[in-house]
Amino acid sequence: MPLPFAHSLMGYTIAEGASLRLTRSFWLDVLILMVLAxxxxxxxxxxYLAGEPNRYHHYQTHSFGFAAIVGALGGLFYWRKRGRFLPYFLLFFTAVSSHLLLDLFTVDSAPPYGMTLFWPLSVQFYDISWDIFxxxxxxDSSRDFFASLFHPANLRVALLELAIMLPIAAFVRTLKFYGAFTRRPATRNSAPALSLEPSMLATARSVAPEIDQLRREAETSDLATHQRAEIKTQPLDLNNIDLEQPEFRNGKNH
Structure with a gap:
């Protein structure tokens, strides 16, 4: 297994390469994907709690079945929140599966060799001979497990992981920056697309009849007001007034 350096850099690389966002903060997305990786x-x-940290290592959690379970949980969470399942399932699944990929290219010097990649369909261990890390x-003892991770030999392992993963992360970051820099800007006359969540769309559809009713009432009220204004402002034609008529004379008729 690589140290957390390689896995964390892989999580960062996935965050840089993904167009999907889990939160409003990119760095919070990076943190989430690092944890998943x-x-x-x-x-x-x-x-570790049983006194032997390596007893269950490379078993069920190092499998595509476990990655699918985590992906399904993430997909369900965002399906309830944003109405979409598959994109988030794939992102979570990819982040967890990246751990398996790096472990496959790591020297495995202790039994059981490999990982139960296809659990729960199979409990057979799988490994490859192409060792990079x-x-x-x-x-093997919980008493000095964490202290053993600071062994001088692990410093060389960490430097090798950084030497491999940092260029990969930088390459993906450069591609993303170049793509954003060269992306054609929107024209002045083009209106930005309005993106609404499914819940907002459902709410808008439910209140649409009420809005139409209010609009019709407002139009009717405006029409009546306009007609009254025309009556009040109608000009008086003095040429058609007969001052000899009784209603236009002072006093009584004789």
Missing amino acids: NLPDIDFLPG GAVHKS
Whole structure:
């Protein structure tokens, strides 16, 4: 297994390459994806509590089945929040599966060799012989497990991980920056697209009849007001007035 440096940089790279956003803050997205990229190593915890940190390592959590479970949970969360499932499922699934990819290219020096990649369909361990990352020195005892991670040999492992993953992250960042810089700006006459959440659309549809009714009432009221204004402002034609008529004379008729 690589150290958290490689997995965290992979999470950052996924955040840079993804067009989907989990929150309004890019760096919060990075943090979430970094956690997901390191999540399979949570299998150290039950072993650590039992006194043997490596007892359950590379079992169920190091599988595409576990990645699918995490992806489904993330997809359901954002489906309830934003009405979309598949894009978020794929993002969560990819972040967790990236851990398996890096572990495949790591020297595995302790049994069981490999990972149960296809759990729960199969409990067979799978590994490849293309080793890029070095083996991490770690103790089999909970008493000195964390202290063993600071072994001088792990410094070389960490530097190798940074040397491999930093250029990859920088390359993806450069592609994203170049794409944003060269993206054609919108024309002046083009109106920005209005994006509404499904819940907002449903609310708008429900109040649409009431809005139409209010609009019709307002139009009727405006028409009546306009007609009254025309009557009040109608000009008086003095040429058609007969001053000899009784209604226009002072006093009584004789």
